[in-house]
Amino acid sequence: MKLIKYITFFLLVLNSMSVFAQAEFVPKSGKNFPMRLLTIEPGIGLNPMPISDLVVSNVLQWNISKRFSAISYTSYAYNNVFLRKFNFITTDYNYSLNQKFGVGVSIYSKHSMHTFSLLAGIKYDSYQETLDNPDIEKVSMSVKSLSPDAGLMYNLKKGRKKYFFSFRMYIPLYPYPIANSSEWSLDGNMANVTLEFGVGIRLK
């Protein structure tokens, strides 16, 4: 029930964005950012809070109309880059795979396109640590976790030709408030905020 409440809320927000877009950003034909039917936008990025994970990602955006689009987001994250050995604890591996689909609303200005989207999908995390302290028996443990993921993404496209610059920011809505209503679980959201930069290519 809670989940339905939050999804309804964010759909309302998205809907309101489209209303503003239609009211305030009426495109002028010929001079504005061109509409593309299908784009692919590979990029690299990081989770900035804290800066510990490196992300390689791709966005596929199909513009159903000038305003609305269907979006696929895929990423691989190499987690915990800077702390793989600590106090006799070794991180043997630590990565995440992410696949999300969603819908977006776009607004246009002269040289850029702004897309706000609601994405949902799955995230697979896998990591293993080994404690090898000479005073203690050696212990290894691994975790493999498949979890839902949902969030809001802002995507800025800049450049009017076949190739363009793409900047993306992803704000997770998981685990807070979807899975856990405790404000402490916001830490989990913050850790998965992603900033990405890439080059987009118009396919159609």
Add this chain to the structure above:
Amino acid sequence: MKKLIPLLLILAFASCKKEEFSTSLTKSFSIQSVTNGANYTIKVALPDNYNPDRQKYATVYVLDGEEIFDFVAVNCKKISNELSTTNILVVSIGYGNDRAVDYTPSKATEGKGGADKFMQFIKQKLIPKMESDYGADTLRKNRIILGHSFGGLAAAYAFTNYNNVFGNYIILSPSIWYDNEIVLKLEKQNRTLNNNNHQLVFIGLGGLENMGRMLAPFEAFFQCLKNNYSDILITHHLEAHLDHRGSENPNILMGLNFYFSKR
């Protein structure tokens, strides 16, 4: 439409209101530690139909009490009702010192090593006051310590060095990595002394605590306790999909359920 968005946001956040324990059943007082000189604010959640003249109560000592007291107190009441068992006294220990002082067993980069003095305070001042003024049971088996993160480290330290004080441990996302896993060394040193006591231990972690320091020491601590203590009732739990802070409340619930159903 523009005016509607802040309203919707307010409604969304209002629906996530924090659980609060009844103020009429909450007592508080301040107490100064002789060992470290700090002044601690203590809050006590009393059970329904509280009557210390007729009954002695098991007591949970909650570290980081200023943050989690209400959540623990509300859920102790709820779980004990669900299981039709007597509720316990919930004792919140506020911050007399920084938690990096009171909850750390040795001096290292991340902490000052004041846990021994803090435990002395609990043992010599707080517990006697709870027993004399609030009807807390005097038996070790009716004392619980609950802590998360550095608080979990302090609870693990209580297991290794103050095992005669507490019989039950709810240890959540403990910082066992602290000072090259010093708690694991202390456990080994004091194993013979502690091995004759009955122990009830719950240790929990978030499944996504993948910062390169939590998982392997957590498992090592669990294995040490499970394999080396003859009279121990122990379980461990990884709270799926949640990280260090996010797993705190779900693991508190798991720990309390474990205690109330197995005590």
